[in-house]
């Protein structure tokens with residue numbers, strides 16, 4: 606799905622077309638009681654709005670530029686499980702490598718001060 610419109614000016618035809626596409630997608634995949642979570646900066650994904658309201662909000666306020674995978678509106682996150690497990694691996698490896706030398710340095714520093 607083309608999401609390049611997300612970074613385009615709100616008064617451009619591409620942006621308008623993209624907002625309609627998004628609403629169409631969201632109501633097909635993630636609507637509750639004929640409403641979806643409004644992604645506009647004012648609602649911040651916390652308020653459910655009708656089709657017309659969401660369209661109004663996204664024309665008045667810029668669609669969030671970082672929201673390129675619409676997982677709150679029914680789109681599956683690509684490689685979601687891989688992403689989670691690999692980030693945990695990276696974090697644990699980073700802790701093992703980085704914490705011990707830093708802790709030693711801090712201990713050394715305080716040890717020196719305490720002796721003085």
Ligand SMILES: [Zn+2]
Pocket residue numbers: 643644645646647648649654659662663
């Ligand atoms: Zn809104």
